[in-house]
Amino acid sequence: MQLITELPLWFIIFCVMLGVAYAWLLYYKDNSLSDAAPWLRWLLAGLRFVAATVLAILLLSPLIKTTSRETEKPIVVIAQDNSQSIIFSRDSAYYKGAYHEQLNKLSEALAEVYDVRTFSFGDKVEEGFSNDFSGRQTDFSGLFDELNARFTNRNIGAVIVASDGLYNHGSNPQYAPGALKVPVFAIALGDTTVQKDVILAGIRYNETVYFGNNFPVQLQINARKCAGANSMLTVRKNGSVVLSRNIDITNNNFSLNLPLFFEAKEKGIVKYSFSLAPVEGEISTVNNTKEIYIQVLEGKRKVLLLAHSPHPDIAAIRSAIEKSDGYDITVTQASRFDGKLEGYNMVILHQLPSRNNKITSLLQQSQQQGIPLLFILGNQSSLADFNAAGAGLTIGDNRNITNDAQPALSSDFSLFTLSDNLTRFIPRMPPLVSPFGTYQFGASGGILFYQQIGAVRANQPLVYFGNEAGRRTGVVAGEGMWRWRLADYAENNNHDATDEVILKMVQYLSVKEEKTRFRIIAKNNYKENEPLQLFAEVYNQTYELVNEPEVSITITNEQKTAYPFTFSRTDKAYALNAGLFPPGDYSYSAVARFADTPLTTSGRFTVSAIQVETNETVADHQVLYAMTQKYGGTMVYPDGMMQLKDSLLNREDIRPVTYLQSKLEDFINLKWIFFLILGLVTIEWFLRKRSGSY
Numbered sequence: 001m002q003l004i005t006e007l008p009l010w011f012i013i014f015c016v017m018l019g020v021a022y023a024w025l026l027y028y029k030d031n032s033l034s035d036a037a038p039w040l041r042w043l044l045a046g047l048r049f050v051a052a053t054v055l056a057i058l059l060l061s062p063l064i065k066t067t068s069r070e071t072e073k074p075i076v077v078i079a080q081d082n083s084q085s086i087i088f089s090r091d092s093a094y095y096k097g098a099y100h101e102q103l104n105k106l107s108e109a110l111a112e113v114y115d116v117r118t119f120s121f122g123d124k125v126e127e128g129f130s131n132d133f134s135g136r137q138t139d140f141s142g143l144f145d146e147l148n149a150r151f152t153n154r155n156i157g158a159v160i161v162a163s164d165g166l167y168n169h170g171s172n173p174q175y176a177p178g179a180l181k182v183p184v185f186a187i188a189l190g191d192t193t194v195q196k197d198v199i200l201a202g203i204r205y206n207e208t209v210y211f212g213n214n215f216p217v218q219l220q221i222n223a224r225k226c227a228g229a230n231s232m233l234t235v236r237k238n239g240s241v242v243l244s245r246n247i248d249i250t251n252n253n254f255s256l257n258l259p260l261f262f263e264a265k266e267k268g269i270v271k272y273s274f275s276l277a278p279v280e281g282e283i284s285t286v287n288n289t290k291e292i293y294i295q296v297l298e299g300k301r302k303v304l305l306l307a308h309s310p311h312p313d314i315a316a317i318r319s320a321i322e323k324s325d326g327y328d329i330t331v332t333q334a335s336r337f338d339g340k341l342e343g344y345n346m347v348i349l350h351q352l353p354s355r356n357n358k359i360t361s362l363l364q365q366s367q368q369q370g371i372p373l374l375f376i377l378g379n380q381s382s383l384a385d386f387n388a389a390g391a392g393l394t395i396g397d398n399r400n401i402t403n404d405a406q407p408a409l410s411s412d413f414s415l416f417t418l419s420d421n422l423t424r425f426i427p428r429m430p431p432l433v434s435p436f437g438t439y440q441f442g443a444s445g446g447i448l449f450y451q452q453i454g455a456v457r458a459n460q461p462l463v464y465f466g467n468e469a470g471r472r473t474g475v476v477a478g479e480g481m482w483r484w485r486l487a488d489y490a491e492n493n494n495h496d497a498t499d500e501v502i503l504k505m506v507q508y509l510s511v512k513e514e515k516t517r518f519r520i521i522a523k524n525n526y527k528e529n530e531p532l533q534l535f536a537e538v539y540n541q542t543y544e545l546v547n548e549p550e551v552s553i554t555i556t557n558e559q560k561t562a563y564p565f566t567f568s569r570t571d572k573a574y575a576l577n578a579g580l581f582p583p584g585d586y587s588y589s590a591v592a593r594f595a596d597t598p599l600t601t602s603g604r605f606t607v608s609a610i611q612v613e614t615n616e617t618v619a620d621h622q623v624l625y626a627m628t629q630k631y632g633g634t635m636v637y638p639d640g641m642m643q644l645k646d647s648l649l650n651r652e653d654i655r656p657v658t659y660l661q662s663k664l665e666d667f668i669n670l671k672w673i674f675f676l677i678l679g680l681v682t683i684e685w686f687l688r689k690r691s692g693s694y
Helices: 009-027 038-058 084-088 092-096 098-111 140-151 312-322 360-369 383-387 420-428 481-492 496-510 621-630 643-649 671-690
Strands: 002-004 063-072 075-081 115-121 125-127 156-163 184-188 197-205 208-210 214-224 230-237 240-248 253-263 268-276 289-297 301-307 327-333 346-350 373-376 393-396 402-409 432-435 438-441 446-453 456-468 471-476 518-521 525-527 533-539 550-556 562-566 574-577 584-593 599-608 657-666
Touching: 009 038, 038 671, 075 098, 075 140, 084 092, 092 098, 098 115, 098 643, 115 140, 125 140, 140 156, 156 621, 156 643, 184 621, 184 643, 197 268, 197 289, 214 230, 214 268, 230 253, 240 253, 268 599, 289 599, 301 312, 301 496, 312 327, 312 346, 312 481, 312 496, 346 496, 373 496, 383 393, 393 456, 402 420, 402 456, 420 481, 420 496, 438 456, 456 496, 471 496, 481 496, 518 584, 518 599, 533 550, 533 584
Parallel strands: 075 115, 075 156, 156 184, 208 289, 301 327, 301 346, 346 373, 373 471, 525 599
Antiparallel strands: 002 063, 063 657, 115 125, 197 214, 214 253, 230 240, 230 268, 268 289, 393 438, 402 432, 402 446, 446 456, 456 471, 518 533, 533 574, 550 562, 550 584, 584 599
16 A cells, blocks of 8 residues: 655645644643543543544545555356257267266366356357257357457457357358467367268359349259269249259269259249258258248339549449349449430439539439439539539538548438448448538438547438438438448458448439338348348328337238237337247238328238258368467367366466556545544543543
8 A cells, every 4th residue: 555645745744743733732731631640631632633633634635555466367268169060960969968068067177277258159159058059150250259359458368169160151260260369279079971961052043133034043962972862853932843853963972053044923022942852861851952032123223323523432333233233324424414314213423513514404304303313422512502402411611621521320220221241340431521511401311321520420411311302312421432342342351341331322212212101111031040120110191200109010920920019219210120030931010000090001021041051061170170270279079178178277378467456545535534533533522521621
């Protein structure tokens, strides 16, 4: 402990002198104690001296500095692969029983020396061990990202991964642990013995096709140790058989890429089921069947991208839109455009209207024909003409000043949904060069991104959507989306996140809006490990967005089982997270309970199964071995897992860490100081009264 004061510590001498003077002045000429014993006078003076000295010291605002020593044990993480592929071997009973007991014994043995943290991972990471092996995917990179987030700047000593080495999501396990920079050990699970099996390993297809077109579906069929056997491929469309084909298996390591072609004869969601007949002695038939869902649309939408001048944003937008088969995009400069908008479903205006090209005629045509517009503002934009274009957003008092504005996702946005991949990338998107000024926007609009200037989130939109006079409009208040693509590729080795946000904006604006007072916003297809998220919008008789009435929905599966839910209110609309649903076809009916006339709507969606865990039944221990060698660990098998304790104890780099922690506390806040002073003056008062003094 150490005493610290605002004034020099030697000022305590004056406090002592003050205590001495006070006690001497009080008791030197105190005639009321003239008959008291000398020792009593000295005792009373001493009590008064101590109390006065302590009170004087408090005037120096002293602080008590205490230093404590804390020792942190090394953290050892044990992560159990909880995916389905673990129990597809012949030892499934062992992994659900005896193996689980062995793993718990290892955890208890390590806990005697280390701080042991246990996790289960598959398509998500959870604390604790689980032996239900229900994970639909295996994601090593997701595991190590989670561990890195939890244990950054902690004394993490080692990671032990128990897995079969098979992965089907995220990056290669050999590179996943890099950020942690700790040794990685592995317990090799599963069976590396090749068993007799016919596998429908994969299906490649376009999720969206157009009515009347022929579209391809390519199957990957594998077979092991099945030479000379035959299997029958059966294809069903919405439950009805549309194709059957015999598959001759010619060798023990059989592989076949089989292209098939189908015609889109009906609109909406179409379900195709592909199944291979099992062969005698096959280890598993779960991987013989797969289902896909294809959305058949009416036709492609035409998009006009009109620019003031060449710009890197144009290539970025064009690449994103061309990635989707649902759009035909025409790119041209305003000076070369013929001025006719007939046939276009939406128009993207890059830095238009500009100071040199006000595009007055084009803006009038789009207003008359109800063609949606997406404005992308930049240094060449004429903000005065933009403000008069009726986009629902105006920017005043600009003075030709710009800001570097990063996107900050709005929590209340409900016009469309964003993937988890995009949501994670948004905080790392580079800023756009955005006009500085006073932003005013309509209450009926929706803000996708707010502007974040440095560490401050401004209350002004960066990406805004309006709905003026029945025509949808969008505004990107800044240029520089091409930087998003570069950052996306640098971080993810692809442009998926940037392409998604551009495509979602185009999809929302280009879809013809139905004039209905009540609608449910839902995806056509959900994955079985994806929460069912729905949104609802309710409009009053003047077509203003409201959320006063209660909105409920009933979801019905194929067996006619009904699941009722009630939507939660957001700022202007409604939202519902109904959780996970099993694979299948579902219909729904929803009602908004207005006082006068209830509004109803209905629709359907599908939940598709994730079957990637069944594609491979032979464990890949080579991946685990390579990972442990790269990160300084070892690989063992389940019967030797207790050896890991000795391996960890023999390492010099896994040791406890000692921290010195200092704490400052105001001397006056110590409770014992109060009771000390109170006790001193109380004893003094009692002794004075007892001796007859006053």
